[in-house]
Every structure is written in C-alpha cells, then in structure tokens.
Amino acid sequence: MSEGESIEIRELFKIFGRSSAKYIDAIKDGLSKPELQRLHGQVLALNNISISMPAGKIQVIMGLSGSGKSTLIRHINRLVEPTSGSIVIDGLDILRMREQELRQFRRNRTAMVFQKFALLPHRTVIENVTFGLELRGIKWAKAREIGMSWIERVGLHGFHARYPHELSGGMQQRVGLARALSNDASILLMDEAYSALDPLIRTDMQTMLLELQSELKKTIVFITHDLDEALRLGDRIVILRDGSIVQQGDSQDIVLRPADDYIARFVKDVNRGRVIKVDAVMQPAPQKPDGSLPRIQSGATLETAAKALTNSTFDRAIITDRGSRPIGAITLRLITASLSSNPEVPLEAAPASVGAGA
Amino acid sequence: MNIDEAPLIVMDWLWKFPQLSDETLLAFKKSVDGSFRAFIRAYGDGIEAFFTPLNKTLVFFEGLITGTPWPIIVLAIGAFAWFASRRWSVVAAAVGTLLAIGFIGLWTDAMKTVSLVFAATIFSVGIGIPIGILMSRFSRFSAVVQTTLDVAQTMPPFVYLIPVVMLLGIGRVPGFIAVVIYAVPPIIRLTDLGIRLVDREVLEAADAYGCSRWQKLWKVQLPLSLPTIMAGVNQTIMMALAMVVIAAMIGVQGLGLNVLQAIANQYFTLGIFNGFAIVGIAIIFDRISQAYGRRLQKHRGEAHV
DSSP: OOOOOOEEEEEEEEEESTTGGGGHHHHHTTOOHHHHHHHHOOEEEEEEEEEEEOTTSEEEEEOOTTSSHHHHHHHHTTSSOOSEEEEEETTEEGGGOOHHHHHHHHHHHEEEEOTTOOOOTTSOHHHHHTHHHHHTTOOHHHHHHHHHHHHHHTTOTTOTTSOGGGSOHHHHHHHHHHHHHHTTOSEEEEESTTTTSOHHHHHHHHHHHHHHHHHHOOEEEEEESOHHHHHHHOSEEEEEETTEEEEEEOHHHHHHSOSSHHHHHHHTTSOHHHHOBHHHHOBOOOSSOOTTSOEEETTOBHHHHHHHHHHSSOSEEEEEOTTSOEEEEEEHHHHHHHHOOOTTSOTTHHHHHHHHHO | OOTTTHHHHHHHHHHSOOOOOHHHHHHHHHHHHHHHHHHHHHHHHHHHHHHHHHHHHHHHHHHHHHHSOHHHHHHHHHHHHHHHHOOHHHHHHHHHHHHHHHHTTOHHHHHHHHHHHHHHHHHHHHHHHHHHHHHHHOHHHHHHHHHHHHHHHHSOHHHHHHHHHHHHOSSHHHHHHHHHHHHHHHHHHHHHHHHHTSOHHHHHHHHHTTOOHHHHIIIIIHHHHHHHHHHHHHHHHHHHHHTHHHHHTTTOOSHHHHHHHHHHHTOHHHHHHHHHHHHHHHHHHHHHHHHHHHHHHHHHTGGGO
C-alpha cells in the first residue's frame, strides 16, 4: 500500500485566456478579477493560492460553483496548467515534468474520482476498475485479482460483470472509487465525488471513505460545495471564493472562528453539536478533580458530551486525554452556550462566566 | 463620334457581362486540355501500371463471388446476417431477397454488383476511418478535408469521371474510383463526428489515469464512437449502391448496366427488375449493418445516460 505524500502549492495563479501570462504582474499589483475580465477579456480562476497539504490527511477544498475549486484540483495532476506558481509533491516539482514523466506520475501516484463518475460505458465493472492497472501494463490475472478485492471492499460483490448503465448512481460511484483505489496511488483526488448522489447514499459513502482512510492513510484532496460534508471529512479545510482563499484551518477553526461574514453565513446552519469538539470549548481542569464525576475523552463532540452528561446525575464532566489524565472540564451550561452561533455572545467569554459560578 | 451612339457605348458593360474574350477562353481551354493530354501521353502507361494491382484485385474479387456456387453465397450472407444481428427475421429477409433476385434471372449480375460494392466499401472504410481520426485530432487538417468532401459530394460525378476515363479508359478501375469518391465522405465525416462526441469527462478520466494518445484512441475514443462509425459504414454502403448505375456508364458490369440498357431501349420490366434487385441488395446490407450498430448501442445502454 502506498501511503500519502504531502502536497505543497505555492502562489498559484491561473488565468484563462490567450497569452494570459502577461497579466500576472498586473494581478499581483492589485488588478481585480472583474477589471481583468472587462479590460482584457481574461478570466482569473485562481488568485494566489498557497496550501500545504500534509501527507496522509483528508484536505477538503470547499467553495460554491465558480470559486475555482475544480480548477485547483486539476492542477495537482496537471490536467490544467498553471499560469504561474509551483506545486511540489513529496519534494518533486510536478510542473517540471515532461510529457512521459507526467504520464508515469499520473499512472502511479495519483488517482481521481469524478462528479459524474466518468466510467467507460462499454466496459464492465471489473474492466473499469482495472483500467488504471491495464494502462500500467499489469497482467490481466493479477489486475483482476486486485480489482475484485476492491470491488468487494466498496460493497459491489457480485456486480463485477455488469455494465455501468445497469447500476444506480451510488453504485457507479463505488465503481469510480474502486477504480481509483485499485491504482494504489498515494494521492486520491476526489472532484465533487459525492455531489451527484442522494443525501442518504452520500452519508454512506462518506462513512465508507472515512473507514477506508483510517486504514489506507492516503493524501486525499476532496472537493465539495457542501459545508457539512467538508466538516465531516476534512482534517483540514480550505474555503475558496472567486478564486481566492478565504479561510484555511480545521473544522473547529471554521465553525468557531469564521474569517468573515461570507463564511459565517455558511456556518450558521451547521449542526454545531456534531462538529465542535469538547477540547475547543473546555475550561481548565480543577486542581483536585472529583473522582465520581463522569469522564469524557478528548476529541468527543459536544453532542456526545451532552448525551453522557444528560444520562448521568451530574452537570459537569472531566475531559481526559487518551492516557485518562484530566486535561479540562465541561458543564452542561457551557455546552448549551457553545451550541449557540449568536456572534453577540463570544465563545471566549462563555467559559469565564460559567467557571465563576462553578 | 456621333452623339446618338455615345450612351450606347457607355452603357455596354451594363447589358453584357464583362467576360474574357472568346479567343482568350478558347486558348485557355485548349492549353489546359492540351497539357493534360500531353501528361497522359507521357505518364498514362505508368499510371495504368500503378492501377493494375487494383484491377487484378477487383477481377479476383468478382471471380471469387461469381464463381462460388449460389447456395454457398446464400448461406454465407445468411450467416453474416446472423452474426451481425442475432435476429432470425433479418436472416430470413436477407436470404429471401437473395433467392428472389436469383429467381428472376439476375443472380450473376447481382453478384457482380455486390462484389464491386463490397470492394469499394472495404476500401472506403479502410481509408475513411484513419482520415476521420486525423480530422478529429488536427483542426486545420479537418478544415481542408471538410472542403474537399463538400466538393466531392456536390460535384456531378461525370465531371470527375472525365479525367479518370481519359487516364484509364473505361472499365472496372475508373468505376471503382468513382464509387469510392462518392461513398467515402460519410464514413470520414461520421468517424470525425463520433470521436468529437465522446464525453469530455470520460476523456479527462483517461488523461487522469495516464493514457497515452494511442491508449486513449484504442481504449476510449474508438470504442465509444463505434456506433456513430457504424452509421457511417451503413451510409457508405448505401452511397456505393446508389452509384452503380452511373458506374455502369463507364463500363462497370452488373445490375447498373442492365438499368442503362433498359433506359436506352425502353424495356420497362427489365428496368423494374434490376431496380428492385438494387433496392433489395441495399436493404439487405442496410438492415445487417444497422442491426449490428444497434447491438453495439445496447451494450452501452445509451438510453439511460
């Protein structure tokens, strides 16, 4: 199994249009996107993007349509050429690659899952799943063995001889995922992979991806326009708007400290109980913790903590790390206050007031 | 100068198109015709020698088909219909039509026509598909070929037959060339179209998984455009059949020649018989190739997408 590799994107610009390179300096000097389009007929798709994606994590890139997220993900395997900037994968500058090298890179180190599945309609499920292996010149018997095991893993047992059109959307995307995983690439690029699926199936597929990832530890770049999906899957999240980065961070940063009104509007409707972790809102642990208090492990969500407290006779609990050492405390009042997204009640203030009463 | 004549002289160009003088035109036509004749005198033998292998192939092909006992031909076409369509109705229609053509005494002529059409179709597909592939890849080449095909499809066949007949005389080879020029445009156009219609996202997936150009062509573009290409093959066969009467004017034997004789001598029944024989052959090939095309489509479940 190839585990993930890190991806470093530095000062990436992409302008769509003829001889776009000469407008880079103007953009760097502050020419705006609408002006560029009006004066020169060029479209600024990505504006000064720098992201460092750690190895073996799920990096979510979120944005609405037209934000440049699909263009960005296509730079990682160079389906789109940047106008300027650098992309370094595990120390290797992929923009320097010649055609042949790039092909080998795509065959061996990246795999991609597409929004509309992009399966080959004239091939059966197993022939689709082994497509990448076939391009790498792996013998059919071996490829079939690998392909069948992944078909099994994504829950398509018994469907290997069917054609894509005989399957539902969710099943087709399982084929897409199996095709990507068969390649055993270290980087998995998922371009709105679940956006075309029904909500329930989408949740199933997210669960499956998280389960697989806990074992595979690939670097996954996941594009979505759905904030719930981003918060659920993303170890790290980048939010794009009009080709620029608005905010980067983990799910806690995005929900608790939205960078601007645009993100705050998104975050408003999020189920905070399922996203915010106790670590983000807990108070300092008391000097001599009461041994009878319930204990909640670090990393639990507020929802879990609230359930644990409601089922006990206490209104406060001790937060412990993995080694069961107390690292903080939480109360039901604190949880309730944190669930409110009202910006007038800053979360930093909440622990203090509750702490005084305790 | 007389005052009354002046306006007439002034307005002369308005009533008579300002064309080249008759002498100039005549000289021009003479010199082009003359140099073409000189070209034929100088290189005619060489060009004929160049086409000799083609002529031999056509003669061999015709000999093969007309020399085979009729039950074997009927069986072979029946089997071909079965493998292409997997439907007994198509097989029955094909065999029935062939037997009817034989029954009215046109077996040998029909086989001569079939052999020419078959050879022309194979040749057209053989050169048409590669040209179509190149067109889909290079847009400048595509523009040139499109224009050439427009000319080939609208130019009256007799016009391009003049130099061919001057070069090669009358017979099988000029007939074959005329049929190919007429029949090759659809297969070229539809191959080009089929490849261009392949889903963009599927092509992107092929790139993302590291396809080389050849792999993309063989594993993605051609299989996915096959139904459209088959429609092109079907059209090519139909065009080739439509040409057999005109080809008969330059010495191609078969059903077309009978039609020509029927026109010249006003033999109504002979014309009808031969006309229907051509239609019958056309229907056989059309149904077989269409059924094959549909079978390819069914594989892909086009209706769902």
